[in-house]
Amino acid sequence: MKPTDELRPPRLPLAFFRWFCHPAFLEEIEGDLLEQFQLNAARLGETKARRLFIADILRLWRPEIIFNHSTFAAMKTSAWLRLLALNLLFALFVVLPFMPGPSNKLSIGLSALGQMAGFFGVLTLPLGLVWAFFELRKFRGAAGLKVNHWNNGFYFAIAATLVGVFAYALVTAGLTHDDGWWVTAVSVPIGLFLLWTTARGIGKLRRQVVLKFSPAPLYLLSIPLVVLAAKLWLQDPLAAASRVKAIRQSEPLIAAIERFREREGRYPDSLAELQPGFLLKLPSTSVMGVNHFDYEKTPDAFYLYFKQVHGATIEVVEYDKTQRHHRKGHYFSGETGVANWRYYWLD
């Protein structure tokens, strides 16, 4: 049997430990591991000591040892919560038009903002990855890094802000085109406030003397992925649910139209003709992103329809009891699951 001081611990696990351990902890912990190995070898034999050595290394493979715990803790719970809240907010924006509630254009605007954040976020993912790489280097020892505009994140923040301003301007322009100048009147002050807040943060980054971890790239990485996940997994089922909800809301309206025909011998020229004799009030859609029901009289029947925004697509959901469903200009149409109703996706 070899004297214990001639025994060597397994090389590969030790190399693995040297690779993952934060440099600030390497000397003391490696010394402890070697000392413990010698003690165990003397007490329990070489084979068991080697096994325990490997187990100890595996137990050390934890964030507190890989990164510097004090640096790791620099991202406070409130920062994590802010990150989570903003991600949830953007996911909510994407699905807001399908939510039950009073119809409003704001939900469509916020949805467009969420979609844009996802779209431009995918384009800025490489920027987020590079920035995150620069930030994660601080965990491995900020002291050895030179304070410059790459390491403090200044250049990355400028680039991300420019993309953000462009996306915001695009959404504002699009909604102004559709809904009028009031959108600009509302969104410009909000945008300027957001820009001012961001500029202050960027200023702090530029003046940073001691390098600190910035969670900003986590936003760039997580928001597009969360938006994408919301689009992939939530948008279709929620759109189907809101479609059926609005269809159910239209039932009294269809019944009133049919009563009108029975009494007058013709279909009404517009929904306004139904009031007040057949309906006191036109029913609301009860879906945030569906504004109202539209009506179109045909020679022998009528179309009743509503529109909802489905991503970048306008979805028209139409009632036609003759089931001819003549709507043009769509690239896809499908069954709603309710008799006489179909939906169409338009560019």
Place this chain on the structure above:
Amino acid sequence: MTQYSLGEFEEVVLLTVAVLDGKAYGVGLVEELKSRIGRNASLGAVQIVLKRLEDKGMVRSEFGEATHARGGKRKRYYTITAQGQQALTQIREQRAALWNAIPNFQFRIA
């Protein structure tokens, strides 16, 4: 008065650091925990708790000597700080108050 928050293992490690009185380091603490309270703690668990306690300002550390058994690597010795002492005193007083509040008949059976 500041309310200190320590986990059970953090408290045990901090007490052991105090027991070792300036001679506490990773392996020494693992051995002491085993011999005094029969607790088989891993080196990793002890190291992580030491880092956490240092982060909370309850211990401070400095490098000590290197030995052959350690492959020439230096030990890092941990000592309890005034804040660590206050935390332990506060925990002891809180526990004592709870022990004193237990009605006598509760433990009679044992």
